[in-house]
Amino acid sequence: MPIPIDADHINICKPSDRNSLIYTSIRHRLRKLAPAACSSDPSGRGEFADDNLDEPSPGDRRDLMSKMVAAGREHQYDFANDSQSKFARPFLRTGLKTSISTVYKNLLADIEQRFQNLIFHPLICSGADEATVAAAIQTEIVDPLSQKYASDNATAKTIMNALYFLTERCHIRWDKP
Known part of the structure; x- marks a missing residue:
């Protein structure tokens, strides 16, 4: 693209x-x-x-709450924390031993790449409002990736859980640098 x-x-x-x-x-x-x-x-x-999207990034090491507050999204913290935990449990349980871990890693890579290219740089760094960012996440990340990974049983909820997992692991940020 x-x-x-x-x-x-x-x-x-x-x-x-x-x-x-x-x-x-x-x-x-x-x-x-x-x-x-x-x-x-x-x-x-x-x-x-x-x-290594399954490991914490050495970059931005703030906790999830600090990231959400800095982005003006503190009202989403409970949802974000619950979502990333729901994704982390089965992902970390499968480890590197099964083919499902390859699917998880590909999903995480797709989410990170789309978020950086289509959400973070063009919208968040430009000061877009929360509604615009939310709509773009739905149309640019959730909808296409839930279709792409439908055969692997990834739903829109799975995509959102993975998005917050990447946030917790410091691969995605929601606030301007």
């Missing part, structure tokens, strides 16, 4: 860091194009081990 970027050739060719829109988009695309490369690593972690 082409995304317009306000950058020159140098900035596009050499992203500033691993959290930049360009880097995350390219990383996600490479993961889809080269799944064999991920499984050929003898360590078993794959060439894209830095993704």
Whole structure:
């Protein structure tokens, strides 16, 4: 999906860091194009081990409540905390041993990529209101991914639970940097 970027050739060719829109988009695309490369690593972690969406990010280490308050969404904290817990329990229970963990990780990667490219950078960083962000989450993340993962029994609720799981694990932020 082409995304317009306000950058020159140098900035596009050499992203500033691993959290930049360009880097995350390219990383996600490479993961889809080269799944064999991920499984050929003898360590078993794959060439894209830095993704580790199941582990807390070393970046923004605020707790979930602090993140929700900073984004003006403190009224959603109870829902967000309950949702991320509902996603975390079966995800962490399956660990890395089953094929379902691959589905979970692919789902998390899709959510993170869509959130960064379609919600965070264009809307949240631009100061969009909560209703606009909520509508975009529904149309750009929840609806398409619940369709994509329907054969794996992922519902709209699963997608939202995973979104808050990524927030808790510091891979997604809801407030402007």
